[in-house]
Amino acid sequence: MTGQAAPRVGEFELIARHFTRPVRRAALGVGDDCALVNVSPGQQLAVSSDMLVEGRHFLSTVAPERLGHKALAVNLSDLAACGAEPLAFTLALALPRADEDWAAAFASGLLALADAHGIELVGGDTTAGPLNICITVMGQVPPGQALLRSGARPGDELWVSGTLGDARLALEVFRGSRFLGGALQGEAFEQVRRAMELPQPRVALGLALRGVASSAIDISDGLLGDLGHVLQRSRVGLQLCADQVPRSAVLAAQPLALQRLCTLAGGDDYELAFTAPAARHADVLAAGRAAGVAVTCCGQVTEWPGLQIIDAAGQALDAQAWRGFDHFA
Numbered sequence: 001m002t003g004q005a006a007p008r009v010g011e012f013e014l015i016a017r018h019f020t021r022p023v024r025r026a027a028l029g030v031g032d033d034c035a036l037v038n039v040s041p042g043q044q045l046a047v048s049s050d051m052l053v054e055g056r057h058f059l060s061t062v063a064p065e066r067l068g069h070k071a072l073a074v075n076l077s078d079l080a081a082c083g084a085e086p087l088a089f090t091l092a093l094a095l096p097r098a099d100e101d102w103a104a105a106f107a108s109g110l111l112a113l114a115d116a117h118g119i120e121l122v123g124g125d126t127t128a129g130p131l132n133i134c135i136t137v138m139g140q141v142p143p144g145q146a147l148l149r150s151g152a153r154p155g156d157e158l159w160v161s162g163t164l165g166d167a168r169l170a171l172e173v174f175r176g177s178r179f180l181g182g183a184l185q186g187e188a189f190e191q192v193r194r195a196m197e198l199p200q201p202r203v204a205l206g207l208a209l210r211g212v213a214s215s216a217i218d219i220s221d222g223l224l225g226d227l228g229h230v231l232q233r234s235r236v237g238l239q240l241c242a243d244q245v246p247r248s249a250v251l252a253a254q255p256l257a258l259q260r261l262c263t264l265a266g267g268d269d270y271e272l273a274f275t276a277p278a279a280r281h282a283d284v285l286a287a288g289r290a291a292g293v294a295v296t297c298c299g300q301v302t303e304w305p306g307l308q309i310i311d312a313a314g315q316a317l318d319a320q321a322w323r324g325f326d327h328f329a
């Protein structure tokens with residue numbers, strides 16, 4: 001532990017009490033200088049990191065259990081987007097003070113999601129500092145089977161999992177947005193708040209889409225912004241039907257302009273956007289059923305470059321109106 005804050009429990013006690021469990025799949029977990037992770041013979045290691053900073057990625061009002069869940073969920077979502085099977089993760093934590101209650105609650109949310117996905121915490125780092133959470137996940141995937149951003153081909157269909165926009169709608173509520181059509185209360189508010197605080201990474205869907213999808217990405221910064229990455233890496237264009245992008249009944253009850261903002265540029269969705277050859281349409285639906293997640297076709301890959309957005313009547317909409325969330329823009 002570095003820094004000035006005087007911890008009530010030591011760094012090593014905190015780690016031992018809340019972040020150490022017997023290893024199952026890994027060969028060596030917390031307690032040595034490195035963890036040792038078994039990878040199945042002939043598979044590639046898929047690795048990804050995501051950092052969560054208070055004020056930027058989460059509100060200080062979020063319950064620590066939910067923060068623990070979300071910190072891992074956003075990382076598992078990257079494994080899902082690549083069609084990788086989760087193996088192990090590390091946790092680097094900066095904490096303003098060594099708060100036992102906070103650590104216990106954070107760990108319970110984190111480890112419950114870890115258990116649900118068969119991924120184990122094998123190490124990390126703990127230091128004093130402004131609250132900051134960085135997780136690195138490791139997964140495995142057979143060579144040639146990872147879903148990449150670069151595989152979309154003209155004629156492919158464009159799909160989205162689940163529904164988009166609820167997390168952004170929750171943020172608009174917290175911000176007291178003037179775009180809201182009336183107050184959002186009771187179960188409707190709880191639903192969108194859960195979407196923001198407890199995203200469900202689509203790991204099973206990513207695995208089911210191996211060999212079916214031609215490209216995939218997880219939607220973290222908003223659908224349009226993330227589709228832009230697919231366009232660039234695949235060197236194709238996309239036509240997206242804005243009104244076919246799936247949304248919850250709660251969001252569908254809001255004004256159309258807000259629905260479009262939330263679904264197209266909302267961010268924090270952690271659903272998958274992916275492409276697949278039109279001939280695999282039935283296989284995509286089967287993958288969704290197998291994974292227990294709705295999948296909706298809402299566009300197609302085009303030869304001409306750029307992202308074209310149309311409404312239900314086929315009229316072009318202006319894409320510049322909903323730029324994806326860029327941290328440095």
Ligand code: ADP
Binds near residue numbers: 020033125126
């Ligand atoms: P080193 O100084 O060699 O990097 P540390 O003293 O920081 O090791 O950590 C001791 C052990 O505790 C290591 O095995 C490390 O991976 C683990 N560890 C530290 N912080 C965490 C954490 N937040 N969650 C899980 N394991 C952790």
Ligand code: MG
Binds near residue numbers: 125
């Ligand atoms: Mg260390």
